[in-house]
Amino acid sequence: MKKRKLKKEPFILLGIILFCFLALLLIFALFKHYTSYEYKLGKIGYDDAEIAYIVKLDKKYIDYALKKYDRFLIPLTKQKYLIWSKYDDYLAYIKKTYKSNSINYKDVIAKVNTKTNYDFYTHTLETDMDKGYGILVNKYYYLPDKYEPKDIVSMSNSYAYPNNSIKEKVYEAFKEMSKKAKEDGITLIVNSSYRDYNSQKRIYEQYEDKKGQKYADSVAARPNFSEHQTGLALDIFTPGAGMKNFEGTDAFKWLSKNAYKYGFILRYPKDKESITGYDYEAWHYRYLGKDLATKVFNSGLTFDEYYAYYLDK
Ligand SMILES: [Zn+2]
Incomplete structure (x- = not known):
């Protein structure tokens, strides 16, 4: 009898250990299930497909989803x-x-x-001048009051109509571009360039006096809000073409393909009026420097969008 009892005990002990182990495993599995993102998201109302997508997102999106059901979360995060x-x-x-x-x-x-969900000239901010050639000036970001850029030089008649001036670095870039265009049989000529605070103010106020603020806003930038005041913007044409027909010229085609290589981008593209706040201007080019211009060009974004996502940090 004594011998048999001794033989049984280890089995009982083993059985107990095994039972405890399985019980623990079950508790652990249940705990894991009920605390899982999948379970919690399902409880909130997300379906299986939504859950499968959400759990792969960055933690901040998951944390947000865990707080409430939001049917816009998935399409927006895409x-x-x-x-x-x-x-x-x-x-x-x-x-x-x-x-x-x-x-x-x-x-x-x-x-x-780009803040264009707000009316123009509302929610405005002074632009970050530390961005150098990458500063953003539009209907929401303005220059320091009466801002005057340094290194403004006048442009020679070989490159511009009379009375044009621009930042020296931009002039150098334009000359380089212009020479290259010439080799391809294209003549580029600058029609408008740096405009100081007072002349922008005069232009704007003339329109305003004539037809009111709404009209003035539709045709001219307010002083301190004009890219021309930065000394980084050029209106580029070719002899014989004006605003109405520049888009159809070989010069425009050449610029569309090559301007970024010299540091310029088309600032107000077609079909982006609601984003840039400006009508399509085939002639208005903005200097960003070669590196940034190439990045913006390759992104396919307007500068306003590019700035918001990549530069506004
Ligand atoms: Zn312009």
Whole structure:
């Protein structure tokens, strides 16, 4: 009897250990399930496909999703240029703008990032002058009052119509570009360039006196809000072509293909009026330096969008 008992004990002990182990495993599995993102997101109302997508996102998006059901989260996070700190603004813009379900998310991102979800000349900020050639000046970002750039030099008649001047570095870049264009049989000529605060003010006020602020805003920039005041913008034409027909010229085609190589970008492209705040201007080029101009060109974004996503840090 004594011998048999001794034989049984180790098995009982083993059984108990095994049972405890399995019980622990079960508790652990249950705990893991009920605390998993999948379970919690499902509880909140996300379906399986949504959950599978969300759990692969950055933790900040998961944390957000865990707080509430938001049907805009997935389509918005699929947008390359989403800026998380502006997320509430995207939602507010969607709510205000779209009454149906067909939402242009790309446009939502572009509008909010560039502040064009707000009326022009509202929510304005003094621009960050530390950005150098990459400063942003538009209807939301203005120059320090009466800003005057340094190194303004006058342009010779071989490159510009009379009375044009520009920042020296921009002039050098334009000359280099102009010479290269010439080799391809293209003549570039600058029609308008640096405009100081007072002349921009005069231009704007003439329109304003004639037809009021709304009209003036539609045809001219307010002083301190004009890119021409930076000394980094040029209106480039070719002899015999003006605003109406410049787009159809070989000079325009050449610039569209090559300007970025010399540091210039087309600043107000076609079909981007609602983002840039300006009508399409085939002739208005902005100097950014070769490196930045190449990046902006390759991104396919307007400078306003590029700045919001990549430079406004
Ligand atoms: Zn211009």
